[in-house]
Amino acid sequence: DIQMTQSPSSLSASVGDRVTITCQASQDISKYLNWYQQKPGKAPKLLIYDASNLETGVPSRFSGSGSGTDFTFTISSLQPEDIATYYCQQYDNLPPWTFGQGTTVEIK
Amino acid sequence: EVQLVESGGGLVKPGGSLRLSCAASGFTFSGYGMNWVRQAPGKGLEWVSFINSGGNYIFYADSVKGRFTISRDNAKNSLHLQMNSLRVEDTAVYYCARLSGDSWGPGTLVTVSS
Numbered sequence: 001d002i003q004m005t006q007s008p009s010s011l012s013a014s015v016g017d018r019v020t021i022t023c024q025a026s027q028d029i030s031k032y033l034n035w036y037q038q039k040p041g042k043a044p045k046l047l048i049y050d051a052s053n054l055e056t057g058v059p060s061r062f063s064g065s066g067s068g069t070d071f072t073f074t075i076s077s078l079q080p081e082d083i084a085t086y087y088c089q090q091y092d093n094l095p096p097w098t099f100g101q102g103t104t105v106e107i108k
Numbered sequence: 109e110v111q112l113v114e115s116g117g118g119l120v121k122p123g124g125s126l127r128l129s130c131a132a133s134g135f136t137f138s139g140y141g142m143n144w145v146r147q148a149p150g151k152g153l154e155w156v157s158f159i160n161s162g163g164n165y166i167f168y169a170d171s172v173k174g175r176f177t178i179s180r181d182n183a184k185n186s187l188h189l190q191m192n193s194l195r196v197e198d199t200a201v202y203y204c205a206r207l208s209g210d211s212w213g214p215g216t217l218v219t220v221s222s
Contacts (some may be wrong), residue, residue: 034209036153043203043212044153055210087153089209095167097143097155 002026002093006100012108019075021103023088028068032092035064035073037084038102044087048073075105083107110134110211112204117216124194124220130187130204130213138182141207144189146200147215154200157189158207172198194220 003026013019023033031051036044046055048064051071061076075082088100116128130142144156157178158167166178177190187204201215 036209038153043205043214044209045212046208046210049209089153091207091209095155095158096169097145097158099153099155102152 001096002029002090002098004088004090004098004100006088006103008103009101010104010106012106013078014108015078015080017078019078019082019105021073021086021088023066023071023073023100025069025071025090025092027093029090029092031067032090033064033066033071034089034091035062036087036089037082038087039084047086078105078107080107110206112206112211112213114202114204114213114216117202117218119219119221120194121222122194122196122220125190125192126194126218128189128191128202128204128216128218130189132185132187132204135211137180137185142180142187143205143207144178144187145203145205145212146198146218147203148197148200151200156202159187191218194218196220 005024033051035048038044047058047062052064063074065072085102085104087102111133113131141160143158146154146156159178163180175193179188199220201217203212203215205212
């Protein structure tokens with residue numbers, strides 16, 4: 001199975017800061033990576049698909065990049081409503097889907 | 109509007125069984141592969157099972173293989189997960205989700221405890 005290593009596990013940043021999360025796959029997954037946002041008590045919400053494509057309706061401050069094994073998720077200007085846990089997930093090799101461990105984003 | 113709604117969760121003793129359902133609406137259910145994903149309390153996301161649109165390709169996580177059975181009824185726009193021989197470590201919120209990941213239900217809580 002493909003392993004996804006996500007870092008950091010948590011971060012604290014100020015409103016307006018640029019926030020970056022990384023995800024590394026244990027083997028080449030091309031562009032087949034999703035990024036999700038999950039708020040407490042809620043289902044995950046898809047933000048980015050195919051590594052860099054913004055899901056419809058998602059604010060443009062969210063972005064993704066990368067291919068192969070190394071991927072980056074960025075919030076260009078952190079907002080209070082962005083407080084959540086973020087997950088990467090690969091879908092190149094099915095089954096299974098595999099998820100990163102998650103990154104909890106807090107406001108400093 | 110795409111909607112997925114899970115049901116069937118609850119409290120069950122170790123060794124017991126539950127059947128989860130996921131009602132789909134707002135899209136052509138028969139055209140989509142579907143997944144079950146779970147999340148133990150305070151933990152990350154874990155893929156559980158996949159079924160393709162026609163119901164003839166099915167996969168399970170090693171942690172549930174032989175105990176869980178996924179199925180679907182395209183005529184009734186519904187997805188199911190039969191869970192047998194439940195263990196304490198199966199305690200989680202169970203989500204149904206479209207294969208693309210763009211739509212998830214709100215989840216249903218399964219608690220396995222004596």
